[in-house]
Amino acid sequence: MTEFEPVIIGLTCNWCAYAGADLAGTSKIQYPPNIRIIRVMCTGRIEPEFIFDAFRMGADGVLIGGCHLGDCHYQEGNYKTALRVSITREVLKSLGIEPERVRLEWISASEGKKFSETVKSFIEEIRRLGPNPLKGAPEA
Amino acid sequence: MQIVWTSTLHSYMPIFVSFLHPLQQSQFLFYCCLISLSSLHAGKALNRPILRFQSSSWVRTVSRTGKSRGPEEPRIGVFICHCGSNIADIVDVKEVVDFASKFPNVVFAVDERYVCSEPGQALIRENIRKHKLNRVIVASCSPRMHETTFRKALEAEGLNPFLLEITNLREQCSWVHMHEPRKATQKAKVLVASAIAKATLLEPLTPMKFSVTPAALVIGGGIAGIQASLDLANIGFKVHLVEKTPSIGGHMAQLDKTFPTLDCSACILTPKMVDVSRHPNITLWSYSEVESISGFIGNFKATIVEKARYINKSLCTGCGTCASKCPVKTIPNEFDLGLGTRSVAYIPFPQAVPLIYTIDKENCLYFTKGVCRVCEKTCPFKAVDFNQQDKKVEIEVGTIVIATGYDLFDANRKPEYGYKQYKNVLTNLEFERLISAAGPTGGQLVRPSDGRAPKKIAFVQCIGSRDILTNPYCSRVCCMASVKQAHQAKEKYPDAKVFVFYIDLRTFGKGYEEFLWRVQEEGVNLVRGKVAEIYRKPKDENLTVLFEDTLLGQTREMDFDMVILAAGLEPRVDAQQIQKALKLSMSPDSFFLEAHPKLRPVETHIAGVYLCGCAQGPKDIPDVVAQASAAASQASIPLIQGEVVSEPTIAYVDKELCCSCKICESVCVYDAIEADETDEEKRAKVNEALCVGCGSCAAACPARAITMYGFTKEQISKQLAALLTEPT
Ligand SMILES: Cc1cc2nc3c(=O)[nH]c(=O)nc-3n(C[C@H](O)[C@H](O)[C@H](O)COP(=O)(O)OP(=O)(O)OC[C@H]3O[C@@H](n4cnc5c(N)ncnc54)[C@H](O)[C@@H]3O)c2cc1C
Ligand code: SF4
């Protein structure tokens, strides 16, 4: 059997984490290609449903990256996200999906290194957790 | 309260529920239920989670103008950039082109060496025409780089610029997976598939236009605010200049001479202050503060509070009779940093603009003890008015310039230097007042302890600057200020011994290094070493400076009879009031943050609000003035244009779905979405001018009534599906 390669969905805000990911690129800091990013303007845009959708469609992990608290381009978007993510994790738990599969990180536009480190450690964590338990579950 | 409300209740944080009002609790729970119900029905059979999802029957196709989306089938063109070799060396672009061309709506796919170049853009335009493309995908560098470039190419072909989708194959693929070309190619395909998925759902969007009030508000009347006001007024716009203290002038008015040319500060500043007071386009609100600001670029409303001076400004001629007759003359003068005194009725300094006296209520005998009123009786113009009240004025402006300046670092925070403990330890700003002919000693540089002329003076650099315990940044003016003051001390007392203790002497400006040479030739001693401590000799109030001479590598002591601390520049203590009123950002050092440190140095994140002077960071007068003119010119652009265009990627409420819960209203920090009072069901409505497109409301709306243009639920859902489908 080939080694399990997790598929990670990244949901990042335009101003910080996405820019941080860009900086990792400009600085040529390498990380594994398991992450696929969707850009939104602010993490405050992220509906819990995006996260549920990602798992339903087979993602093994979801990484949400926003500005540091206090630095959100839209003042408070990331506070809302922090709270939303915490309840989303509860809901996931009750559905039998490990809450650790959702990670929330504050990554500024100047933290290219942090972005790549986060991605690497998250991939490792998901590797330990194994594939998304929903994979192979019948669609009812 | 608003913050707690928005970020707790509507972001459904369980911990906070218990603190909420019962009604809020039920609303909260209702919301939680809706979320889980509408997005998934959960059941657990055989310990295996099963998710079932609603059909997407609610998916709408309304464009921001309310019209339904164009009927035409998407005809997508995909342009894959080599970026020279940056992408193509890692990602097999031909393979990605093949992959993309197999998608049903993709009618054209091609690779190109540099899509952003002139020929690259021509290629896009040519194929829009040739293949009747109505959606364009560019797979290249980050959308943060060239979005505008490509949008313009679409526009040139008469295509709505928002029918463009960029996917990032460089920063987020080839550059970060350089050693895994196969996997990078697979990822590139997935990213392109996601862009195609989104592109099929892209809608034409039209920016909105708003008219602009042709006036500006300048907050802070130091040299920065003065320069910005004069420039804006000279362009021809009405300017409201608001200054907190009784006179404009700021710190520059307190300086004696200015480096490196040694012009007398008052001589170059006073004419500008007078120009402000005389300019027909400038309304000067002195002794005033901005209480609140609402609105948006082009249409700001500000409430100014003009504090009561207890002297009628239209009657006062500045004759000064009140001050001379006032029996209380021993109030420490703030302008002289407490080194001199003033009357209760006062002007801060003789050249004050406006030349109107102010009665300091807190120290006035009439206000504190109910007796006196001498000024009222003696004023030849009957200008004293003890019944005056603070006055509120509403003004409307199109743009705002922040020029609130700095505070001097409080040297008490470094107790090892003995400031305020030892009489002969002064700050650099106090030195300015002492050496100024208009200052408390009439320009006599004397020791506060005994009024004697100092024979040996030390200047100690970096007080509260470049210090991890206080401020890590360099204050940029103190080195030159000390070098200037050392020169002034030598000029007064050629026989005096003058030492400057520094970590590095930073004399970077035009003519600054030359000035340093000159001062060294005059006999000023420069000692490279950080001062650790200052002790006092109780007998004669002389001072011992303990320092590490880093050139000799020794700890040494030296005696002085006067020490000047080169205190740094700090953000103003009250800067947060303006920051909160305008929702501005601060940099880590707590000065106001510019929109971009290099490319947008005088703009802020809030459209229509600009920065200049030391409010943005420490700087000297030449830099302050240049920046103030830059801010004025930026602030005049919307005023000259007469209208502003807003980003169309904002929120839109579908009234048919809205349940009038007002959750969005409490979530939006920009007050951009509110119950529509004209609607009988009070359903929500977006103020397109205020909405910044953050998407918080859309994520919170339990009825899914809100569409975020450019980032719709359907688009993101399709992107997810594409990203989670392994490419073949
Ligand atoms: C000891 C010393 C010596 C110096 N010598 C020199 C020199 O020789 N040459 C040189 O080039 N530079 C010198 N500088 C630097 C110089 O002081 C500054 O560059 C300049 O004064 C900054 O001007 P500003 O307008 O930005 O700020 P400020 O001078 O601080 O002016 C800000 C103004 O805004 C007002 N204000 C603040 N908040 C509000 C509010 N909320 N509402 C309304 N009004 C408000 C304040 O009352 C003040 O009038 C020296 C600095 C020091 C400390
Ligand atoms: S748009 Fe309507 S339903 Fe949605 S949050 Fe606002 S008021 Fe509630």
Ligand code: SF4
């Ligand atoms: S998208 Fe617009 S209306 Fe919605 S919360 Fe953000 S600013 Fe307010």
Ligand code: FES
């Ligand atoms: S803009 Fe980055 S989290 Fe809001």
